[in-house]
Amino acid sequence: MTQDAPPPLLKLRDIRKSFGTLDVLKGIDLEVAPGEVVSIIGASGSGKSTFLRSINAIEPADKGRMEFEGWDFDFDRDSRFFPTDRQLQALRSRIGMVFQSYNLWPHKTVLQNVIHAPMGVLGQSRTEATEVADALLDRIGLYDKRDASPLRLSGGQQQRVAIARALAMKPRLMLFDEVTSALDPELVNEVLQLMASLADEGMTMLLVTHEMSFARDVSSRVLFFDQGEIGEEGPPSKVLRAPESPRLQQFLHSILHDDLRTSTAKKGLIQ
Amino acid sequence: MSEFTHDVLVYGPGFLSAAWTVLWLTLVTIGVSWIFGLAAALGQRSDMRAVRSVAAFYVWFIRGTPALIQIFIIYFGMPQVGVRLSPYTAGVLALAINSGAYVTEIIRSGLSAIPAGQTESSLALGFSPRETMRTVILPQVFRIILPSITNEALSTLKNTSLLSTITVVELTLYAQTLISATFRPFDFYIAVAVIYLVLTTILTQLAAFFERRYARLY
Numbered sequence: 001m002t003q004d005a006p007p008p009l010l011k012l013r014d015i016r017k018s019f020g021t022l023d024v025l026k027g028i029d030l031e032v033a034p035g036e037v038v039s040i041i042g043a044s045g046s047g048k049s050t051f052l053r054s055i056n057a058i059e060p061a062d063k064g065r066m067e068f069e070g071w072d073f074d075f076d077r078d079s080r081f082f083p084t085d086r087q088l089q090a091l092r093s094r095i096g097m098v099f100q101s102y103n104l105w106p107h108k109t110v111l112q113n114v115i116h117a118p119m120g121v122l123g124q125s126r127t128e129a130t131e132v133a134d135a136l137l138d139r140i141g142l143y144d145k146r147d148a149s150p151l152r153l154s155g156g157q158q159q160r161v162a163i164a165r166a167l168a169m170k171p172r173l174m175l176f177d178e179v180t181s182a183l184d185p186e187l188v189n190e191v192l193q194l195m196a197s198l199a200d201e202g203m204t205m206l207l208v209t210h211e212m213s214f215a216r217d218v219s220s221r222v223l224f225f226d227q228g229e230i231g232e233e234g235p236p237s238k239v240l241r242a243p244e245s246p247r248l249q250q251f252l253h254s255i256l257h258d259d260l261r262t263s264t265a266k267k268g269l270i271q
Numbered sequence: 272m273s274e275f276t277h278d279v280l281v282y283g284p285g286f287l288s289a290a291w292t293v294l295w296l297t298l299v300t301i302g303v304s305w306i307f308g309l310a311a312a313l314g315q316r317s318d319m320r321a322v323r324s325v326a327a328f329y330v331w332f333i334r335g336t337p338a339l340i341q342i343f344i345i346y347f348g349m350p351q352v353g354v355r356l357s358p359y360t361a362g363v364l365a366l367a368i369n370s371g372a373y374v375t376e377i378i379r380s381g382l383s384a385i386p387a388g389q390t391e392s393s394l395a396l397g398f399s400p401r402e403t404m405r406t407v408i409l410p411q412v413f414r415i416i417l418p419s420i421t422n423e424a425l426s427t428l429k430n431t432s433l434l435s436t437i438t439v440v441e442l443t444l445y446a447q448t449l450i451s452a453t454f455r456p457f458d459f460y461i462a463v464a465v466i467y468l469v470l471t472t473i474l475t476q477l478a479a480f481f482e483r484r485y486a487r488l489y
């Protein structure tokens with residue numbers, strides 16, 4: 001990061017979370033500057049998804065502080081800075097999240113999926129929300145599917161709609177939780193392409209991913225999660241090309257085979 | 272004039288009015304039972320232990336005792352503790368409490384069929400848990416449970432015959448009255464059965480209409 005770096009958009013300090021006796025997050029510190037794309041990699045069970053889910057408090061942390069857009073929360077239940085339910089809802093409406101399993105609502109059409117939250121949470125009129133939604137659906141190339149059921153779409157199309165649904169809220173930060181892991185290999189590209197174009201436009205993004213080439217080419221920083229801690233972090237050229245810790249070396253070695261297998265499919269994705 | 276035409280002219284209006292009683296008793300009961308069922312099903316998932324216990328007790332007690340006894344408790348039993356209800360009010364209340372327990376279980380199974388991701392994506396967009404339940408979860412639950420809730424509605428309709436025991440003039444009691452005057456039990460019980468069949472068919476057709484409408488959306 002340069003010296004005249006803008007103030008961080010998101011500031012996390014000592015984020016901790018346990019499930020029973022299992023400490024899943026053991027004190028994570030992280031600052032994310034506006035426009036940064038941070039990839040989180042790590043073995044399953046390393047706490048990376050839990051970390052992402054704690055940021056918009058879908059699963060709130062047990063301890064730790066968070067600063068975002070003027071909010072300053074302390075997730076310690078006894079703290080007077082512990083967020084109220086209303087504050088958490090407001091926070092979530094400013095942070096977009098995309099899930100591995102898309103989680104589109106099957107009882108609503110594609111368009112209804114996209115306009116539901118802008119109308120219900122932001123209080124936009126149907127006309128207003130539909131205008132935004134149509135532009136987004138046009139952008140992801142699915143305008144002609146706006147009145148279809150999401151269940152009629154391919155996985156890649158569903159995931160793009162899920163991204164559009166999150167973008168319709170005009171979030172300041174986007175969280176992507178292994179968004180391509182459930183997709184057939186030939187559908188991965190269309191989703192990654194959309195994410196890359198968002199990054200190009202300066203969207204601040206945090207993503208948990210197994211797509212190493214995407215992490216390498218698109219992110220400004222890579223975090224390696226190891227047993228609930230950040231084991232190693234830095235620019236992708238350092239973390240992915242010249243890992244220091246044996247554990248990261250081992251992790252990268254173990255997934256290298258997978259990555260090679262799918263890299264042919266991704267050829268030409270990102271220049 | 273044939274005997275049948277004669278019977279229809281003489282007893283028809285009475286049967287019609289009794290059938291009407293059955294119909295509105297059923298519809299009101301179904302409405303109230305859904306409220307009880309939804310409340311108890313959501314109560315079962317409450318953060319508060321006391322609320323969960325009440326909901327669990329309700330389902331356990333109602334499913335474990337005969338509907339007839341529940342009706343008797345409310346109509347004959349309650350006056351002893353100072354609550355005197357008309358046969359119609361007591362009847363609707365008893366049947367709704369009864370059916371509500373089964374509706375609770377139906378809604379519970381429907382709720383558990385909705386993946387957690389549906390709730391999560393709604394919460395992640397900034398909806399409150401209540402809004403999420405109302406606009407995202409329950410519409411999907413309703414579609415899933417429509418067949419079982421239809422069955423339960425049919426049971427409710429047929430259970431209105433139990434209210435003949437507490438002087439509600441519905442089809443069964445009306446027929447019994449005629450039978451004691453005419454000594455023609457076969458004729459009149461068959462007539463009652465046919466009318467119940469007509470009513471249940473209307474109800475199933477209504478449910479089938481909703482099912483088709485929901486199926487189109489998917």
